[in-house]
Every structure is written in C-alpha cells, then in structure tokens.
Amino acid sequence: MATGRRCGRRAALVVLLVCAAAARAVSAVGDGPLLNGNFEYPPNQSQMSGSSVTGEDAIPYWKTAGAVEYIGSGQQQGDMVLTVPEGAHALRLGGGASVRQQLSVTRGAYYSITFRASRTCAQDEKLSLEVVPVTGYPAQTSELPIQTVYTSCGWDSYSWAFKAEAGIVSFTIRHPHEEEEDPACGPIIDAIAIKTIYQPQPTQNNLLANGDFEEGPYIPPDSRSGVMVPPVDEDHVSPLPGWMIMSYKKVVKYVDAAHFAVPRGVRAVELVSGVETALVQEVHATVEGSWYRLEFSVGDAANGCGASSDYSPSPGMKVKASAGSGETTVGVDFRGAGGCTRGRLEFQATTSPTRVVFVSLGYHTKSDNSGTLCGPLVDDVSLVAIAQPSARRLLL
Structure with a gap:
C-alpha cells in the first residue's frame, strides 16, 4: 500500500511539473525536438471536448487557435484510419487553425524546422509557417505544399528555415483557410524539431557554398525516408x-x-x-x-x-x-x-x-x-x- 501511494504521488508530481513547465512563456532552443514537439504530453482535459481542442492552452508548451484536434493513432475519420507519423498522438489542423510556440534563439543565427505531415483528404493541402520576432521585426512566412505524398507510409518529413531577427520569436504552423475546403479535412502534423544551420562560405578550392551538402535541416534519427x-x-x-x-x-x-x-x-x-x-x-x-x-x-x-x-x-x-x-x-x-x-x-x-x-x-x-x-x-x-x-x- 505504501509503495502504491508513493507511485501515485510521483505521478501527480510529474503532471504538476509538466503543467508548470508548459506555463513558461519561452522555450529555450537546442538541436532536436521542440518541447512536446511530438504532442505526447497529454492535453488539459478541461479544455477539450472529445478530440477537439477548446482552449488555447490545452496542449502543453503550445498555444492553439481555430479547429484543432488531438488525434490518436488508429483514430477513424469516416472509413479512413488517420495516420499518426510518430508515437501515439498528433494534431490535426482544420481550415484556418494554427499551433504556436515561443522560442528563445540567438539573434542573427539561422534555424531549420523539421516536422512530419500527412494529409487527410484529397485536397490541394498546404501549410503556412511563420516566425514573428517579439520586438516588432517583419514576420517571415512561407507556404509549403503537401499535396504530393512521396512515401508509401502516408506522411512525409518537411523542412523550413528562418533567420532569427530577435532573441525571442513566435513560431507558428497554420493551415490556411480555403473557402471550398471540406471542414472535416485538414493535415496532421507531428514530430516538430529545430536545428541551427550554419552558412558555409565559398573558398578558392570550391566556389560553391555547401557543395558537399553536409549542412542542412535536422534529420530525425529514425527517419528512413529523409x-x-x-x-x-x-x-x-x-x-x-x-x-x-x-x-x-x-x-x-x-x-x-x-x-x-x-x-x-x-x-x-x-x-x-x-x-x-x-x-x-x-x-x-x-x-x-x-x-x-x-x-x-x-x-x-x-x-x-x-x-x-x-x-x-x-x-x-x-x-x-x-x-x-x-x-x-x-x-x-x-x-x-x-x-x-x-x-x-x-x-x-x-x-x-x-x-x-x-x-x-x-x-x-x-x-x-x-x-x-x-x-x-x-x-x-x-x-x-x-x-x-x-x-x-x-x-x-
């Protein structure tokens, strides 16, 4: 009985520590997965309705907006079984929905974001990635097409890069709203990681920069598909x-x-x-x-x-x-x-x-x-x- 009580207290302490850490405004960045980048820390159930996220702070370390779902591996959408790229959970973004995390970075450095994505409908799906410095510099935004599936597993790993114009930035992945889009559709995202990317310079021995391709985005250790x-x-x-x-x-x-x-x-x-x-x-x-x-x-x-x-x-x-x-x-x-x-x-x-x-x-x-x-x-x-x-x- 005493052992059971100790285990229960330990579990409660872990939950409290996760919640306290998630409340911090800024996450320090090192090469590898972002905090809760694979969405395996469970959401705050008081801000959930089934699989739908109802509060912006429901997902630890992230803020959400719009129609976001917390997807479990094997979850069904009609006759389709949804694919979770890594682990047991991921997020699905409906039209106009987004997920955001603040990052502590080095001003002037370059960073690459790697994440996994799968589409759930045969639409011309895309994702918008954005970094906004908190000090008011212009936002850096790009749209990534994810319509083509390059691997047989149903999802692909993608990369995107930015230059840090301030020491604290807000990183957002958004699913742009399309008028004709089925509201039940939306891409699934998972396994979000970051890496500092250095800028190799040309030399007299090679006028090309990074001609050996040794500098590039983060490749997850288990990524057999690049x-x-x-x-x-x-x-x-x-x-x-x-x-x-x-x-x-x-x-x-x-x-x-x-x-x-x-x-x-x-x-x-x-x-x-x-x-x-x-x-x-x-x-x-x-x-x-x-x-x-x-x-x-x-x-x-x-x-x-x-x-x-x-x-x-x-x-x-x-x-x-x-x-x-x-x-x-x-x-x-x-x-x-x-x-x-x-x-x-x-x-x-x-x-x-x-x-x-x-x-x-x-x-x-x-x-x-x-x-x-x-x-x-x-x-x-x-x-x-x-x-x-x-x-x-x-x-x-």
Missing part, C-alpha cells in the same frame, strides 16, 4: 544553405548515410520530382568570360529505385547539369543497389553570377510497387577556376 526540402525563392532562407529549390509545388529530398548510399560524407540530395524541380546555386565569384570546371557525383541511393514511373524505355537514372555556356548529362544504372558516377563539365561563364543547375531527367518509383517516389542522388559538387581549355579539349 526530409523534404520544398521550393525556396530568392527572398527566403533555404534549409539547405547555399542552394535554392526551384519548382512550383515539388521538392527534393535531403538524405543521410545512415539510411541511404551517400556518395561521399554523410549527407546528399535525392532528386525525387523529375524535371519539375531544379537544384540551383548562384555563384557570385565567377567572372564573365572566364573558364571553370564543375565536378559532381550522381548516385544510386540503394533504396530500390529501379522503376520508371513515366514508362520510359531507357534504363537507369539521368541528371542534367548546366552552368554558364555548357551542360552535360550523367547517368547511373545500378538498379537500386547503390553506386555512383562522377560527372565533369568545363564551361565559360556567360554572366556573373553564374547559375549552377541540376535536374533529374526522369520520374522514378521504388521497384517494390509501394509507389514511393525516388530519384538519383547529387553529391560532392565542386567548382574551380581553370585556364582556357585548348582547342583540342574544346573539340572533345
């Missing part, structure tokens, strides 16, 4: 420092050596969206009229990427690289078993800055019939100045 890097325009911070993702709604995938056959180092980029997405960097150190050598690796991720989703008769995967006055195509045909090929392009800069562009020339899925989208890897990219090639080399 992290999606969505389209980034020139005015926003990229989760992949130095690089932009040029597309309308598609992404590239950031992968690690723990789960993929990375050509070099521990990180690489998988081109999973065919010709609809380009991986781009603008190189400001080039001089118009001068000559340069671009070298890079095209790899097979050893993830069973052996099928062509566009019924192309040509085997293998191909990446086109272009820069300045030149372009080249490099293929790999390892049938999903790993391996890489080194590509090389010598070109003359026609403008300054020079755009270096990589694009996959095909659409591919895993050969296990799961429907998981995949593609060739790009890694270990370098750009150096060279003397003007001889006439013989130009002919070659």
Whole structure:
C-alpha cells in the first residue's frame, strides 16, 4: 500500500511539473525536438471536448487557435484510419487553425524546422509557417505544399528555415483557410524539431557554398525516408544553405548515410520530382568570360529505385547539369543497389553570377510497387577556376 501511494504521488508530481513547465512563456532552443514537439504530453482535459481542442492552452508548451484536434493513432475519420507519423498522438489542423510556440534563439543565427505531415483528404493541402520576432521585426512566412505524398507510409518529413531577427520569436504552423475546403479535412502534423544551420562560405578550392551538402535541416534519427526540402525563392532562407529549390509545388529530398548510399560524407540530395524541380546555386565569384570546371557525383541511393514511373524505355537514372555556356548529362544504372558516377563539365561563364543547375531527367518509383517516389542522388559538387581549355579539349 505504501509503495502504491508513493507511485501515485510521483505521478501527480510529474503532471504538476509538466503543467508548470508548459506555463513558461519561452522555450529555450537546442538541436532536436521542440518541447512536446511530438504532442505526447497529454492535453488539459478541461479544455477539450472529445478530440477537439477548446482552449488555447490545452496542449502543453503550445498555444492553439481555430479547429484543432488531438488525434490518436488508429483514430477513424469516416472509413479512413488517420495516420499518426510518430508515437501515439498528433494534431490535426482544420481550415484556418494554427499551433504556436515561443522560442528563445540567438539573434542573427539561422534555424531549420523539421516536422512530419500527412494529409487527410484529397485536397490541394498546404501549410503556412511563420516566425514573428517579439520586438516588432517583419514576420517571415512561407507556404509549403503537401499535396504530393512521396512515401508509401502516408506522411512525409518537411523542412523550413528562418533567420532569427530577435532573441525571442513566435513560431507558428497554420493551415490556411480555403473557402471550398471540406471542414472535416485538414493535415496532421507531428514530430516538430529545430536545428541551427550554419552558412558555409565559398573558398578558392570550391566556389560553391555547401557543395558537399553536409549542412542542412535536422534529420530525425529514425527517419528512413529523409526530409523534404520544398521550393525556396530568392527572398527566403533555404534549409539547405547555399542552394535554392526551384519548382512550383515539388521538392527534393535531403538524405543521410545512415539510411541511404551517400556518395561521399554523410549527407546528399535525392532528386525525387523529375524535371519539375531544379537544384540551383548562384555563384557570385565567377567572372564573365572566364573558364571553370564543375565536378559532381550522381548516385544510386540503394533504396530500390529501379522503376520508371513515366514508362520510359531507357534504363537507369539521368541528371542534367548546366552552368554558364555548357551542360552535360550523367547517368547511373545500378538498379537500386547503390553506386555512383562522377560527372565533369568545363564551361565559360556567360554572366556573373553564374547559375549552377541540376535536374533529374526522369520520374522514378521504388521497384517494390509501394509507389514511393525516388530519384538519383547529387553529391560532392565542386567548382574551380581553370585556364582556357585548348582547342583540342574544346573539340572533345
């Protein structure tokens, strides 16, 4: 009996400590999950009605607004079983709903947010991510398309980045309201994490920044599917420092050596969206009229990427690289078993800055019939100045 009482007191103390911590206005940030980023701390039942959140402080460490639901694994919506990306619980955001947490960050530093999301209806769903400094600087906002499902499990990990313009910021994920949207629909979000991302600088040995892709968004240790890097325009911070993702709604995938056959180092980029997405960097150190050598690796991720989703008769995967006055195509045909090929392009800069562009020339899925989208890897990219090639080399 005495042991039972001690256990009961301990459990009550844990609940009180969680509630007290959740009441703090600001959460200190370190690389990894945000406080209650997986939503496993239970909500305040006095601010709940079934699975619906009725009070803004119901979810520990978070503030909610609008139609937010606390979803359990296996919960049904009509004939559909809802997918929880991690653990036993997640949040579903109805039209116009949002979830927010204040973060203590380092002013001037860059951060990447990683989170998991799954859609619950066949609508053109998207999420809006926003960081607002408490000192009145302009908000940083981007919309992330999540309509395409890239993996067979029903959810994907996404990344987004921002520059901290103040020491305390308010981070919000919002599901934008759409007039035509079914009010019973809304994306599920889970496993929200943060990472400080450093900004590698070009050197004389490599005029590209982050050409090895070693700096990028947080990849959860259990993430066997990598992290999606969505389209980034020139005015926003990229989760992949130095690089932009040029597309309308598609992404590239950031992968690690723990789960993929990375050509070099521990990180690489998988081109999973065919010709609809380009991986781009603008190189400001080039001089118009001068000559340069671009070298890079095209790899097979050893993830069973052996099928062509566009019924192309040509085997293998191909990446086109272009820069300045030149372009080249490099293929790999390892049938999903790993391996890489080194590509090389010598070109003359026609403008300054020079755009270096990589694009996959095909659409591919895993050969296990799961429907998981995949593609060739790009890694270990370098750009150096060279003397003007001889006439013989130009002919070659």
